[in-house]
Amino acid sequence: MILSDEDLQNDINIFLQGLGDNITAEKLRDYLNLPQVREQHGINHRLSLATAQNYLDRLGYRFAQPLKGQFVDGHERNDVVDHRQNRFLPEMLSYQPRMRVYDKDGNLISEPEGRPVVVWWHDESIFFANDRRRKRWIHKDATPKPYKKGDGPSLMYANFVSADYGWLRAPDGRSPEILLKPGKTRDGYMTNEEILEQFKHASALLKELYPNEDHVLVYDNATTHTKRPDDALSARHTPKNTPKEGKNWLVEVSARDANGKVIPGQKIKGPMRDGYHNGQPQSLYFPPEHPRAGVFKGMVTILEERGITFSTKKLAECKNFKCNPPKTDCCYRRVLFNQPDFAGVESNLETLGKSLGIPVLFLPKYHCELNFIEQCWGYAKRLYRLNPESSREDVLERNTMDAINAVPLVAMRRFANRSLRIMDAYRNGLDGKQAAWAAKKYRGHRILPPEWREDLRKANL
Numbered sequence: 001m002i003l004s005d006e007d008l009q010n011d012i013n014i015f016l017q018g019l020g021d022n023i024t025a026e027k028l029r030d031y032l033n034l035p036q037v038r039e040q041h042g043i044n045h046r047l048s049l050a051t052a053q054n055y056l057d058r059l060g061y062r063f064a065q066p067l068k069g070q071f072v073d074g075h076e077r078n079d080v081v082d083h084r085q086n087r088f089l090p091e092m093l094s095y096q097p098r099m100r101v102y103d104k105d106g107n108l109i110s111e112p113e114g115r116p117v118v119v120w121w122h123d124e125s126i127f128f129a130n131d132r133r134r135k136r137w138i139h140k141d142a143t144p145k146p147y148k149k150g151d152g153p154s155l156m157y158a159n160f161v162s163a164d165y166g167w168l169r170a171p172d173g174r175s176p177e178i179l180l181k182p183g184k185t186r187d188g189y190m191t192n193e194e195i196l197e198q199f200k201h202a203s204a205l206l207k208e209l210y211p212n213e214d215h216v217l218v219y220d221n222a223t224t225h226t227k228r229p230d231d232a233l234s235a236r237h238t239p240k241n242t243p244k245e246g247k248n249w250l251v252e253v254s255a256r257d258a259n260g261k262v263i264p265g266q267k268i269k270g271p272m273r274d275g276y277h278n279g280q281p282q283s284l285y286f287p288p289e290h291p292r293a294g295v296f297k298g299m300v301t302i303l304e305e306r307g308i309t310f311s312t313k314k315l316a317e318c319k320n321f322k323c324n325p326p327k328t329d330c331c332y333r334r335v336l337f338n339q340p341d342f343a344g345v346e347s348n349l350e351t352l353g354k355s356l357g358i359p360v361l362f363l364p365k366y367h368c369e370l371n372f373i374e375q376c377w378g379y380a381k382r383l384y385r386l387n388p389e390s391s392r393e394d395v396l397e398r399n400t401m402d403a404i405n406a407v408p409l410v411a412m413r414r415f416a417n418r419s420l421r422i423m424d425a426y427r428n429g430l431d432g433k434q435a436a437w438a439a440k441k442y443r444g445h446r447i448l449p450p451e452w453r454e455d456l457r458k459a460n461l
């Protein structure tokens, strides 16, 4: 069952979150059958509707009214919590002294000294032509109007939003926003290349519009955002020993034309790039003068060259690479995995961000509640659903843009404060359920008031 693949599970969760109240097994099936998604996750056959239903079931979705404050599996998993507590939250906290502070009515109450930091939150959301409230107040004498079957055409909108300026757009309308038509025959989801292009566009516009401020761009943890170079160091599949005579171990990389430009969709086998140890590059392949020139050395030799040897026999990896922390020398794969050059591989997006002077921050997996853009989508979609139904694509596009542009800045600032409040709750050691409780109870606050411990004890969560 491919659902055991963590990256795939994560991407499915992000896709489903993007659908909001409009999750169906058909949409999940169509998403999983997109060529780009199949390539990304190595799915080599078309998936059926039954499989999609099965996945929904296993991911904890039930065909019923959604319950508030529910969290998908994985929200409190050790590695996810570690990312949240030890990377995401500290980095956000480091920006906070230079972020502007707004009260619950959206008024600026403190301007930081020196260069302000503006945090921009990225996301993609889908608007469906036939997305309408299924229940509404109807006069008892009115003739019920039948609803159109299915969701009709759809549009994906992607942009950045900040509490300071709202959607990222110049007064003359220039914006890195993207409006795409996804669907069975139209692959409308963004690729990593498109994400990088959008980042460049955003970076140029930010430097032009707000040259006296620093900017941070936050993305969710989807693999299209976190993608690393094809030949990047990775210990996930490296063999323990040198491959047998006549064999080699290589990775899949994008084919390039004579000018070095990537040929889309065409993969070839190539070597993994050099490692880095004690300030020196280390090739993972034997040198030209070696009898096995160009052949992968294997984890034992790679570590040996770094002065790491073991007195007892060790496995290549613990079963399914599920090692027992805090042990770090349990298997060859774990040891190599933790080497600084292997552990510190950057995503393409982070590398681009560094080169352009705009840091990139990834949300912990399963934590869309930290991205206040989610509430902006919710606001826009409530307005969007008030429009009369139409399957015309120009109407769909106009209604979508009107709804997005109608989210007031004061509401965005309130949403942003709510996310800050949830971050503060996590910093205080609350879990997802408790943080959701605190976000609701202390409406209007950016941080939890002193009485929260007592209140939480009484709430008995």
Ligand SMILES: [Zn+2]
Pocket: 317, 318, 321, 322, 323, 324, 329, 330, 331, 334
């Ligand atoms: Zn291990």
